[in-house]
Amino acid sequence: xxxxxxxxxxxxxxxxxxxxxxxxxxxxxxxxxxxxxxxxxxxxxxxxxxxxxxxxxxxxxxxxxxxxxxxxxxxxxxxxxxxxxxxxxxxxxxxxxxxxxxxxxxxxxxxxxxxxxxxxxxxxxxxxxxxxxxxxxxxxxxxxxxxxxxxxxxxxxxxxxxxxxxxxxxxxxxxxxxxxxxxxxxxxxxxxxxxxxxxxxxxxxxxxxxxxxxxxxxxxxxxxxxxxxxxxxxxxxxxxxxxxxxxxxxxxxxxxxxxxxxxxxxxxxxxxxxxxxxxxxxxxxxxxxxxxxxxxxxxxxxxxxxxxxxxxxxxxxxxxxxxxxxxxxxxxxxxxxxxxxxxxxxxxxxxxxxxxxxxxxxxxxx
Numbered sequence: 001x002x003x004x005x006x007x008x009x010x011x012x013x014x015x016x017x018x019x020x021x022x023x024x025x026x027x028x029x030x031x032x033x034x035x036x037x038x039x040x041x042x043x044x045x046x047x048x049x050x051x052x053x054x055x056x057x058x059x060x061x062x063x064x065x066x067x068x069x070x071x072x073x074x075x076x077x078x079x080x081x082x083x084x085x086x087x088x089x090x091x092x093x094x095x096x097x098x099x100x101x102x103x104x105x106x107x108x109x110x111x112x113x114x115x116x117x118x119x120x121x122x123x124x125x126x127x128x129x130x131x132x133x134x135x136x137x138x139x140x141x142x143x144x145x146x147x148x149x150x151x152x153x154x155x156x157x158x159x160x161x162x163x164x165x166x167x168x169x170x171x172x173x174x175x176x177x178x179x180x181x182x183x184x185x186x187x188x189x190x191x192x193x194x195x196x197x198x199x200x201x202x203x204x205x206x207x208x209x210x211x212x213x214x215x216x217x218x219x220x221x222x223x224x225x226x227x228x229x230x231x232x233x234x235x236x237x238x239x240x241x242x243x244x245x246x247x248x249x250x251x252x253x254x255x256x257x258x259x260x261x262x263x264x265x266x267x268x269x270x271x272x273x274x275x276x277x278x279x280x281x282x283x284x285x286x287x288x289x290x291x292x293x294x295x296x297x298x299x300x301x302x303x304x305x306x307x308x309x310x311x312x313x314x315x316x317x318x319x320x321x322x323x324x325x326x327x328x329x330x331x332x333x334x335x336x337x338x339x340x341x342x343x344x345x346x347x348x349x350x351x352x353x354x355x356x357x358x359x360x361x362x363x364x365x366x
Contacts, residue, residue: 051362052226052227052358052359054297054298055295055297055298056234056295056296056355057294058234058237058294058295059234059235059237059348059351060294060351061238061241061242061347061348062346062347062348062349063347064135064136064346064347064349066134066135067133067134067135067136067346068134071131074147074168076343076344076346077344078168078197079197079334079340080170080196080197080340080341080342081195081203081339081340082193082194082221082223082339082340082341082356082360083194083195083196083218083219083220083339084193084218084219084220084221084360084363085171085191085192085193085194085210085216085217085218085219086192086217086218086364087184087188087189088188088189088190088191088210088214088215088216089187089188089214089215090187091188091189091214093132093143093146093189096130096132096146097130099128099130099213100128100129100130102209103128103130103148103206103209104126104127104128106205106208107126107150107202107209108125110205111126126150126151126152126166126202127150127151127152127163128148128149128150129148129149129150129151130146131147132144132145132146132147133145133146133170136172136349136350136353137173138174138175138350139175139178141178141181141182142173142174142175143173143189143191145171145172145173145191146170146171146191147168147170148168148170148171148206149167149168149169150165150166150167150168150206151163151164151165151166152166166198166199167197167198167202167203167206168196168197168198169194169196169197169198169206170194170195171191171193171194172191172193172195172357173190173191173192173193173357174193174350174356175354175358176190176192176357176361177361180361192357192360192364193221193353193356193357193360194218194221194360219363220339221339221359221360221363222337222338222339223335223336223341223359224337224359225324225337227335227355227356227359228325228328228335228337229301229305229325230355231328231333231355232249232304232305232330233274233296233300233301234296234352234355235328235332235333235348236270236304236330238332238348238351239267240271242332242345242347243331244267244271244330244331244332245267245330245331246264246266246267246329246330246331247265247328247330248262248264248265248327248328248329248330249263249264249265249308249327249328250262250263250325250326250327250328251263251323251324251325251326252323253318253320253323254322254323261320261323263308263312265308267330273307273308273311274304276307277300277303277307308320324337325337331345332345332348332352333345333348333352341356
């Protein structure tokens with residue numbers, strides 16, 4: 001898909017305009033289901049019929065040249081804790097400098113009230129920086145990615161010592177569901193995927209400021225068993241262009257005490273198995289169009305997983321399907337069930353963030 005980078009401060013306008021009653025209050029009530037209550041649509045997470053896509057495009061290498069080098073280094077060298085965040089009311093990409101000042105003042109005020117925001121010892125002051133990450137949007141409906149960094153230095157640091165980053169976070173939307181994005185009221189910006197790295201106290205303060213300023217709420221984003229399988233398949237599919245080096249899985253089997261199994265597969269063996277799954281899925285079929293050939297179906301992902309499990313059972317007589325997949329990793333990245341992700345190759349970042357954006361949108365209450 002052609003990338004769009006023609007807007008430096010793009011806050012997309014939705015095609016559907018919805019009249020709001022009691023602008024802030026009504027939408028806050030609609031998201032009260034984050035705390036367990038029903039939404040204004042009468043839906044709860046358990047009752048929604050939304051599911052992960054059963055088919056998606058095979059990953060392609062993206063040469064992300066427009067992203068600032070320092071920002072890109074931070075994104076691919078850091079392990080992030082993921083959360084989902086509901087749409088932001090009256091968030092404007094043109095006001096990032098103002099948001100930097102506001103969040104800095106908010107943290108200072110909380111610190112004066114005794115909020116524990118120390119990072120590796122007492123800190124003097126905290127400075128916040130909001131910035132755009134240009135070059136990570138894939139469609140016109142996606143809002144520009146926003147990077148947040150908090151800087152500080154210890155109380156006993158030299159006066160001329162510069163402040164250093166002590167916390168980082170970002171909000172993004174990559175290939176978000178166009179039907180959902182288009183249905184939002186025009187005053188809302190959807191950046192559903194939130195990543196954070198740093199002291200939990202600062203993460204809590206940042207989330208609190210966003211909730212108070214933009215009438216949104218945050219929730220824990222776990223990477224489900226199915227999503228981990230998708231990442232395994234998508235990353236393995238990249239091996240022909242960029243070696244995945246290995247395919248490592250960590251499973252937990254129901255035993256007393258629970259048994260943790262680390263299963264590492266040679267990259268060539270994983271690629272051979274994946275190739276047989278892809279070829280077998282098309283045996284007896286007529287020649288497909290190129291567009292269809294570039295897609296991956298959930299059936300292929302399932303057979304890939306079954307092949308790996310069968311191989312393990314033949315050697316160790318342990319049935320991995322009885323347990324749960326907790327972590328997957330390759331040279332392209334690693335992902336854990338608890339929502340921690342590390343993307344170590346920028347060329348396939350778009351593919352990974354597209355899947356995680358979908359997970360975040362599905363996790364939201366409505």
